[in-house]
Amino acid sequence: MPREVFVPATVTEINTYEPGEVRKVVLTLPETYEVEGRLFPIQDRMHPGSAFLARPFGQRTGKFRRRMYTRSNCAMDAPRALETIVNDTHREKADTSPWWQSEAIPEIMLSSGTIDVRVDVDEEAKELVVYENSQKIQPNNLILEPDIVWPTMRFLALSFSTGITPFLSHLRYMRKQGFGKSRTCRGVEVTLVATVRNPRQLMEHDELLELARTVPDHFQYHPVLTREWPEGWPFTKGRVMTIEEDGGSESQVNLEPLLALVPNVEQCHIRLCGNAKARDQLTLGLRQLDISPLSFRAEVW
Ligand SMILES: Cc1cc2nc3c(=O)[nH]c(=O)nc-3n(C[C@H](O)[C@H](O)[C@H](O)COP(=O)(O)OP(=O)(O)OC[C@H]3O[C@@H](n4cnc5c(N)ncnc54)[C@H](O)[C@@H]3O)c2cc1C
Structure with a gap:
């Protein structure tokens, strides 16, 4: 087991999409950090799609807690500047997620305060390495496939709320690599179906529209608003999958809105990030329609 150390990171950027609900933060680690009298460089080799571990404050419990956040930028673009997007879960036991939305965060930024982020000590290499939740590709994470594999793939990326974070990281990394075209x-071909409740919660919307406009062979963007939309909203309104109770033993999932956006699901590698309910609905709906995508991986929080 590598030895863990928590390094104080400064809050170098905040963008509040919807006050009290969704906020982007960038936590920046120093170039070096002293552990037991020895100065170590901090290396950032996080893989696109992986999560870092921070120690935010729990508003309910009154303690600092350990929580994972998927990085939404990539190490190559911004070494040691860990960007993520956090939402208030509004769950009964929500603890740190409302704190991220509070005035505490701009106050930390203004007063040059810090939030702890985990790194691991590599004694042999004499360096500290930014911790990431996993480096292995697994069905329940969204770490991007290796550089010799992803350029050959067609992805359908489905995100729910802040579940867009791993896909933002993938896209920014892919852009840096010319989308793997040779x-x-x-x-690579990526179709992103990004579901949020209202227009205020659209994350990095302009960047994604611009990307879809400039590299249409590699990227398609379908933003979806489920509860509230402006007049003349040109994209999808309402849920892309719904449960239809038929009184039988198994609920029927209606995937029609999703299939209208992405008719070639069977030729796609599906990646989903959101809640367990969305994952289960999609897998049930695909089974009921006898649709087998090329592969399926999902990360749920
Ligand atoms: C890999 C990964 C990536 C994530 N990425 C993001 C992201 O990009 N954006 C985002 O908004 N969220 C992300 N999350 C979710 C995030 O880590 C928090 O879980 C979420 O913000 C809710 O935090 P919370 O403290 O409000 O409530 P919770 O984490 O749901 O905690 C609620 C209550 O349960 C208790 N609790 C939680 N976990 C445990 C445990 N393991 N054992 C015992 N008690 C526990 C807490 O003490 C608290 O009392 C990610 C989670 C994972 C696992």
Whole structure:
């Protein structure tokens, strides 16, 4: 087991999408940090799609807690500047998620205060390495496939609320790599279906629209608003999958709105990030329609 150390990170950017609900923060680690009298460089090798561990304050419990946050930018673009987007879960036992939405965060930023982020001590290399939740590709995480694999793939990325974070990281990394296009490879294709409740919660919307406009062969963007939409909203309104109670033993899932956006699901590798209910509905709906995607991986919080 590597030895863990928590390093104080400064809050270098905040963007509140919807006050009290959804906020982006950037936690920046120093270049070096002293552990037991020895100065170590901090290395950031986080994989696109992985999560870091921080120690936010629990508003309900009154204690600092350990919580994971998926990084939404990539190490290559911004080493040691860990961007994430956090929402208030509004769960009965919500603890740290409302704290991230509070005035405490701008106060920390203004007073050059800090929030702890975990790094691991690599004694051999004499360095500290930003901790990431996993480096192995598994069905229940969204770490991007290796560089020789993802350029050959077609992804359907489904995000619910802040579940967009791993896909933002993937897209920013892919953009840096020219979407994997070469003489022998057509490059990656990503269709992102990003569901949020209202227009205020759309995350990095302009960047995603612009990306879809500039590289249509590699990226398609379908923002979805489920509860509230402005007049003339040109994209999807309402849920992309719904449960239809038929009184039988198994609920029927209606995937029609999703299939209208992405008719070629069977030729896609599906990646989902959101809640367990959304994952279970999608897998049930696909089974009921006898649709088998090329692969399926989902991370749920
Ligand atoms: C890999 C990963 C990536 C994530 N990425 C993001 C992200 O990008 N954005 C985002 O908004 N959220 C993300 N989350 C969720 C985030 O870590 C928090 O769980 C969420 O913000 C809710 O935090 P909370 O403290 O309000 O409530 P919870 O974490 O749901 O905690 C509620 C209550 O349960 C208790 N509790 C929680 N976990 C445990 C445990 N393991 N054992 C015992 N008690 C426990 C807490 O003390 C608290 O009292 C991610 C989670 C994971 C696992």
